Amino acid sequence: MAYLTQPDYIKYVCSCGQLKPITNLYFCRHCLKIRCGFCICHEVDSHYCANCLENMPSSEARLKKNRCSSCFDCPSCFHTLSTRATIAQPRQDPAAGDAKIENKQPKKMYYLSCFNCRWTSRDVGIPDQPVASGGWPERTNPFAARVNQLLDYYKAIAQQEKQEKLDRERKKFAIRGKYMNLTDKTGLTGAMARNIAGLASSESSSSAIANFVPSQASEEVEELPEDYHTQEVNLKQITSMRQRLRAAEWQPRSAARLQPAARALSVKRSQRCRACDHNLTKPEYNPGSVKFKIELLAYYHVPEVKIISYETVKPGETTALLLKLTNPTAHEMQVRLLQPQDVPEVEEREEPKSIEKSLEKSLNLEKDSSWSKVLQRRAALPTACAVRAPDAALTLAQRDDAAEYDDDPQHDTSDIIMWRKSNKLALRLQVATAAGAAPGGPARAALALQYSYRNTVPPAAAAPAPRDHTLYTTLVIHLGTVAE
Amino acid sequence: MALYEGIALIQEKQAVVLDLGTDYTKFGFTGEAAPRCIIPSEYWCTSERRFKRVYDYNNEEELYDNLVHMLHLLYFRHVLVNPKERKVVVVESLLSPTMFRETLAKVLFLHYEVSGVMWADSARLCALTLGAPVALVVSLGARDAEVVAVVHGCPVLQAIQSQPLGARAIHDELARLLDRDNGTELHLPDHVLEDIKVRACFVPGRARALQLAGGGAPAARAAPYTRAERSLSVSGAARELAAEPLFARDNEMASLPDAVLQCIALCPIDARRELAENVLVTGGTAALPGLRARLAQELRHLVTLPPYRDRLRVSKFKFHTAPAHDNAAAWVGGALCGAADGGARALARDAFARERRLADWPSLLHTTPRTHPHWDELAEAEPLG
Ligand SMILES: [Zn+2]
Ligand SMILES: [Zn+2]
Ligand SMILES: [Zn+2]
Ligand SMILES: [Zn+2]
Numbered sequence: 118m119a120y121l122t123q124p125d126y127i128k129y130v131c132s133c134g135q136l137k138p139i140t141n142l143y144f145c146r147h148c149l150k151i152r153c154g155f156c157i158c159h160e161v162d163s164h165y166c167a168n169c170l171e172n173m174p175s176s177e178a179r180l181k182k183n184r185c186s187s188c189f190d191c192p193s194c195f196h197t198l199s200t201r202a203t204i205a206q207p208r209q210d211p212a213a214g215d216a217k218i219e220n221k222q223p224k225k226m227y228y229l230s231c232f233n234c235r236w237t238s239r240d241v242g243i244p245d246q247p248v249a250s251g252g253w254p255e256r257t258n259p260f261a262a263r264v265n266q267l268l269d270y271y272k273a274i275a276q277q278e279k280q281e282k283l284d285r286e287r288k289k290f291a292i293r294g295k296y297m298n299l300t301d302k303t304g305l306t307g308a309m310a311r312n313i314a315g316l317a318s319s320e321s322s323s324s325a326i327a328n329f330v331p332s333q334a335s336e337e338v339e340e341l342p343e344d345y346h347t348q349e350v351n352l353k354q355i356t357s358m359r360q361r362l363r364a365a366e367w368q369p370r371s372a373a374r375l376q377p378a379a380r381a382l383s384v385k386r387s388q389r390c391r392a393c394d395h396n397l398t399k400p401e402y403n404p405g406s407v408k409f410k411i412e413l414l415a416y417y418h419v420p421e422v423k424i425i426s427y428e429t430v431k432p433g434e435t436t437a438l439l440l441k442l443t444n445p446t447a448h449e450m451q452v453r454l455l456q457p458q459d460v461p462e463v464e465e466r467e468e469p470k471s472i473e474k475s476l477e478k479s480l481n482l483e484k485d486s487s488w489s490k491v492l493q494r495r496a497a498l499p500t501a502c503a504v505r506a507p508d509a510a511l512t513l514a515q516r517d518d519a520a521e522y523d524d525d526p527q528h529d530t531s532d533i534i535m536w537r538k539s540n541k542l543a544l545r546l547q548v549a550t551a552a553g554a555a556p557g558g559p560a561r562a563a564l565a566l567q568y569s570y571r572n573t574v575p576p577a578a579a580a581p582a583p584r585d586h587t588l589y590t591t592l593v594i595h596l597g598t599v600a601e
Numbered sequence: 602m603a604l605y606e607g608i609a610l611i612q613e614k615q616a617v618v619l620d621l622g623t624d625y626t627k628f629g630f631t632g633e634a635a636p637r638c639i640i641p642s643e644y645w646c647t648s649e650r651r652f653k654r655v656y657d658y659n660n661e662e663e664l665y666d667n668l669v670h671m672l673h674l675l676y677f678r679h680v681l682v683n684p685k686e687r688k689v690v691v692v693e694s695l696l697s698p699t700m701f702r703e704t705l706a707k708v709l710f711l712h713y714e715v716s717g718v719m720w721a722d723s724a725r726l727c728a729l730t731l732g733a734p735v736a737l738v739v740s741l742g743a744r745d746a747e748v749v750a751v752v753h754g755c756p757v758l759q760a761i762q763s764q765p766l767g768a769r770a771i772h773d774e775l776a777r778l779l780d781r782d783n784g785t786e787l788h789l790p791d792h793v794l795e796d797i798k799v800r801a802c803f804v805p806g807r808a809r810a811l812q813l814a815g816g817g818a819p820a821a822r823a824a825p826y827t828r829a830e831r832s833l834s835v836s837g838a839a840r841e842l843a844a845e846p847l848f849a850r851d852n853e854m855a856s857l858p859d860a861v862l863q864c865i866a867l868c869p870i871d872a873r874r875e876l877a878e879n880v881l882v883t884g885g886t887a888a889l890p891g892l893r894a895r896l897a898q899e900l901r902h903l904v905t906l907p908p909y910r911d912r913l914r915v916s917k918f919k920f921h922t923a924p925a926h927d928n929a930a931a932w933v934g935g936a937l938c939g940a941a942d943g944g945a946r947a948l949a950r951d952a953f954a955r956e957r958r959l960a961d962w963p964s965l966l967h968t969t970p971r972t973h974p975h976w977d978e979l980a981e982a983e984p985l986g
Contacts, residue, residue, distance in 0.1 A: 136648075155669065158714075161683050182637070183681050263924035264634035264933060267732055271941035332731035334879050334919035340894040341803060346821030346841060353827075355800040362625070366635040368926045384681045494662070 127422050129415070130591040131156060134494030142415035143397040145390040146572060149586055151415055157397055158389040165404035167383045168197050172404055184379035187250055191231035192360060192375035198229040200249050201237075229253070229377050241373055256376055258366040266329065273325035387411075417445050419590055420452055420513065420568050425543060430502060430560035431600045433552035437545065438504065438562075438596070444513035444540040448571040452513055454506035454546075455565040457498050460589045499593060501554040502562035505547040507533050516540045548596065560596040565589060616688035616944050617680060618935040620723070621671070621705070623656055623743035624768065625885065627932040628675045631690060631939035635925070636932050638679040644670040661704055668708040676713070684713035688947050690939035692931050694747060695722045695756060695962070696763055702959055710953045717947030719939060720959065724749035724756050726934025727883050730923045737876040739861055739896070740931070741886035742767045746847070746857055748864040752872050758962060760867035762860040766847045768886045771798055775843040782836035797826060801835045804844045804891035807898035813842065844889060848899055858899040862909045877915040885928035893920065 125138035132148075133156035143152045164178040165171060166185035173181070189198040205226040226245035229238040238253070239245070246252045258264075342348075354372050361368040369375055385400040399411040425439035444450040517539050535543040548562055570586045620627040622642060629636035644667070646653040655671045658664040676684045689709055693702065702720070709715045728736040728751040740747045746766040750757040772794040779797070780786050789797075801824045805813065812818035821837030847857045854863070861880070865873050880900075882893050900918050903909060925933040948959070 141647075155666075158685070159673065159677060160685070161677065161681060164681060178681065258634045260924040260933075261634040264730075264937070267730065267924070267937050268632060268940055270732060271729070271937055275942040275945075329732060331733045332921050332923075334733070334921045336917065336919050338894045338897040338920050340806060341891040345803065345891070346805065346809070346837065348822065350801065350822060350824040350840075352800045352824050352835075357796055358799050361799075362639040365627075365629075365637070365639045365926075365929070368928075381679070382681060384677060386677060 124595070126424050126595045128593045128595075129419070130496045130498075130593070134496045136496055136593055139415050139419065139421055142419070143388065143390075144413050144415040144418040145393065145395060145397060146413055146418070147393045147395045148390060149570065149572065149588055150392070151419065151590060152390055152397060154388075156391065158391050159386050160389060162385040162387045162400060163402055163404075164382045164384055166380060167404075168380055170404045172402070173382060178382055183382045185382060186379070188380035189229055189253070189377040190363075190380050191234060191236050192363060192378050193236040193372070194231060194234040195359075195363065196231050196233035197380070198231050198238075198377055200227050201230045202227050202249070203245065205245065236375075238377055241375055243376075253377060256367060269325045270329040273323070277323070277326070418570070420444055420450060420566060422564075422566070422592060422594075424594065424596075427548070427596050429600045430548060430550050430554070430596050430598075432550055432554040432556060435505075435547050435549045438548045438594075439535065440544045440546060440594075442511070442513060442542045442544065445516055446571070447515050447573075449515050449569075450513040451569040452511045452542075453509070453567040454504070454511075454544075455567055455589070456503070456506060457563045457565045457591045460565045460567075460591060496591075496593075498563040498591070499561035500551075500563075501558075501599075502548050502550045502560055502596065504562050504564045504594070505549055506564065507546075509533065511542060511544075513542055514540050550599065554599045556599050556601045558599050560599045562594045562596060563591060564594060565591045613943065614682075614687045616690055616719075616939045616947075617682070618690040618692065618932055618939055619672075619675070620692035620929075620932045620935065621655065622885075622928075625743075625928060626655075626671065626675065627692075627929055628680055629932070629936065630680070631936045631944075633936055634933065636929055636936075638675070639928065640674075640679065642671065644674050646670070661700060664701065664704045665708060665712075668705055669712055672708060672713060684709075684715055686714070686716045688717040688719065688939070688944040689715050690719045690721060690935045690944075690947075692721060692723050692726055692935040694742075695724065695749065695758070695761060696745075696747065699961065702961070706953065706959055710950050715950065717944055717949045718953075719944060719947040721935055721938055722749075722756060723931035723934070724751050725754065726931045726938060727751075727881055727923065728754075729934040729937050730925055730930055731879075731881060731921050733879055733921065735872060735875040735879050736921065737861070737865065737880045739857075739880060739882045739884075739887075741857075741882070741884035741892075743885070744769055746860060746884075746886075748860045750864055750868045750872070750876050752868070752876075757868050757872075760864045762864045764855055764857065764860050766855075766857050766860075767884075768795070768798075770846045771802070771843050771886065771889075774846050775802065775839060778839035778842060779833070779835065782839055783833055787833070793828065797835055797839075798843060798889070801826065801840050802843045802889060803841060804889055804895045805841045806891065806895060807902065809841075810845070810848070810895070813838075844892060844895075847892075848895065856899075858896060858903050861896075861900060862903060862913065865915065866909065866912050873913060874915055874917075877913075878917055878919040879921060880918060881921040881923060881930075883923055883927050883930040888927040 120138060120140045127138065128136040129139055129142055129151060131137055131142060131153040132150040133153065135153050135155050137153050141153060143157060144150075145152050161175075164173045164175055164183065166173065166188055168188040169185065171185065171187070173185070190196070191198050202225050204223045206223055224247065226247060227249045228243070228245045231237070243254060356369055356372050356375065360372075360375065361370070363378055364376065367374070367376070385402075385404070387399040388397045389395065390397055396411045397413045398409050400406075401408050401410055421443040423441045423443070425441050427438045428436035430436055442452060444452075511534070533545055535545045537543070550560070554560070567587060567589050570588045572584050572586060616631045618627075618629055618631055618636070620636075624642060625639050626642045627636040627639050629638065641652075642655045643652045644655070645651075653667065653670075655664075655667045658667055672684065676682060691705065691709075706718060709718050723740060724738040724747070727738045727740065734753050736751045738747075738749050738751060740749070744765060744767045745763050748762040750760050772791060775794055775798055776787070776789060779789065805821075809818065821841045823837050824835045824840060826833055826835050850856045850859065865876050868876055882896060887893065897918060897920060904913060904915055904918075909915075923930040923933070953959075
């Protein structure tokens with residue numbers, strides 16, 4: 118919860134140089150690197166409606182313009198609309214006589230209503246529908262017909278240009294006499310060749326061009342009525358910018374022209390490491406589920422650091438800092454605290470890739486290397502405060518869910534270990550602040566961790582069993598502001 | 602090789618059209634009549650815990666981050682497609698800064714791995730929505746008013762006019778009028794000013810504007826404006842005078858109608874009359890009620906005065922209506938342009954990876970014809986490869 122409601126006191130440095138809290142980071146088990154939302158590749162996995170939790174296949178979503186067919190949003194306040202039922206009394210029809218009225222059953226009719234702002238589909242004169250699930254009138258874009266004309270016209274022009282270019286080239290080749298092409302050899306005419314190729318014949322494209330009427334400019338410009346400035350204005354009757362833009366195709370100015378808006382779909386995303394193309398997260402298909410099939414979060418792999426408490430940082434003084442380290446993995450972990458500058462430079466090591474991968478890479482040339490150069494940044498680490506890191510290897514036991522109930526802390530404490538409890542360790546550390554630290558400015562200290570990590574990726578047939586790695590991570594600790 | 606190309610053709614995905622405006626971003630698919638979304642050009646910045654505008658940046662790195670976040674929002678929240686291996690049509694102003702274009706290219710090609718990007722200037726795209734050979738595009742954006750003459754598909758570069766007479770100028774004037782008429786400094790945020798402008802303001806005709814300036818006209822009706830914090834009254838003056846800075850001629854002929862006439866005056870003499878008879882007023886600010894009519898009246902008046910009377914000899918002004926809402930005209934042009942040639946003119950990713958350079962009109966490398974002797978001189982001076 119603390120991660121959701123409180124500021125991020127501890128930020129980790131991602132391999133791309135961004136500073137993020139551990140909950141926003143991923144850990145690629147194949148590159149053994151921390152990744153974040155900025156440096157990974159996002160992909161649309163599946164479309165669904167967040168209101169009715171109905172999945173929609175991507176092809177259907179494309180046809181329906183990413184809109185749910187059964188849910189509607191309020192065009193006024195954007196809250197979800199509810200379908201309300203009323204009993205419509207059969208209308209008294211004086212001409213029909215009394216006998217007929219008795220046969221008529223009261224009919225259920227439906228309309229849409231917003232529980233938030235009380236807008237209803239009746240407000241804008243949309244008739245009630247006899248079925249609950251829709252049949253709501255659909256509006257078409259007033260410009261669609263003209264845009265389609267223009268589209269046909271420009272397509273025809275592009276086609277014609279392409280054809281002319283082809284013809285020119287063919288002439289050029291004919292003069293050279295060196296090359297033979299299909300049409301010459303088999304005696305096909307150009308038009309037939311175009312038909313075979315599935316292209317529009319030049320006759321039809323020229324008709325699209327011939328029938329096209331360019332826009333006609335007019336001297337008349339729509340003017341406001343003479344007495345516009347004396348007319349009564351009710352700003353509630355005029356839509357706001359947000360209301361207009363929600364319906365980008367119509368953009369009604371008058372509130373009376375608002376229409377229920379079919380709800381926009383959402384997507385589930387899967388995320389991929391860019392360096393090795395392995396999935397970092399993959400959600401379950403079911404829209405109702407918040408679980409993942411693959412979920413390589415840093416929170417499950419990287420030692421978590423939390424502040425227990427700290428003394429206010431003062432310039433030129435040494436203050437106490439209590440930290441808690443947690444080992445989230447199922448293996449024992451050796452942790453050592455380092456200064457950030459002591460972390461060895463790791464050059465971006467080429468992961469051994471399958472043959473297809475390296476082939477693909479050689480096909481699209483510099484793709485990968487050029488990408489990382491643009492993104493790679495060096496995080497600006499604070500230097501005013503420094504955590505005095507004792508040079509000692511600390512052992513963190515593996516995560517053991519049963520040990521949670523074992524509530525008496527072990528007492529193998531030392532001058533830096535305050536207490537130890539299953540996979541958690543509390544440390545008593547010192548923060549040295551430079552005399553020149555600006556009072557009132559943010560007090561931030563950088564700290565690096567060296568930790569052992571056992572890779573449990575199911576080994577490939579030939580590869581050796583789980584391997585142990587020594588990994589590094591750098592984090593920035595926020596210690597409030599520097600005291601006066 | 603031929604077979605491979607055939608497969609690529611079948612797999613070609615519908616391209617997207619991106620118009621990253623100062624205030625609003627328009628995004629959608631080519632071949633469609635309207636953008637899928639028009640949203641403010643801003644995103645929620647988690648580290649700063651505030652909405653951050655894409656155009657608020659101090660350096661290239663910050664702009665890069667802004668663009669990455671904005672595009673993520675557009676692709677995964679609104680249009681819901683994978684950016685990878687899909688072409689993009691970018692609608693841009695001819696005056697877009699080089700750093701912005703190049704950073705956007707990096708974000709699209711390297712971060713989102715799009716397969717190609719077609720850069721198109723908004724003036725030419727607006728002209729495309731008309732299908733007319735000659736058009737004078739007056740585009741009123743958030744910051745600037747740009748006037749570009751498009752003659753047979755080519756913008757007349759030496760005649761481009763740009764003045765800071767966009768929505769900002771109106772908002773500033775509106776804030777001043779509201780402060781004056783409410784007798785206090787209101788410090789209204791930008792989105793409230795925009796809301797008041799959009800719902801209450803209009804542009805009076807030239808005759809009425811003259812009466813108002815002379816003080817001989819009753820004010821327009823005031824409108825009560827309710828807000829959660831504090832309701833206020835939008836005075837008649839604030840309603841009808843907010844857009845006056847666009848027509849103010851006091852400083853150096855820098856008004857909107859002046860910019861239009863100066864653009865015509867700088868165009869080739871044989872195109873001037875046609876330009877005046879093919880004016881398209883577009884951009885979000887053009888939707889203000891009465892603005893077009895007022896601009897037409899001012900143009901017809903101004904052209905009878907020196908220096909335009911002698912230089913232009915234009916008598917008639919005619920206006921087009923684009924088949925799009927004012928804020929999306931350039932976008933619709935992009936959607937037409939991208940669908941018509943199937944993205945054949947796009948800059949492909951591998952070409953960008955090799956050259957790392959975008960075609961740009963101020964660069965001689967891209968505007969000098971291949972047959973020009975300068976190329977030989979360049980090759981002699983610095984042997985390539
Ligand atoms: Zn990886
Ligand atoms: Zn990262
Ligand atoms: Zn739904
Ligand atoms: Zn509502």
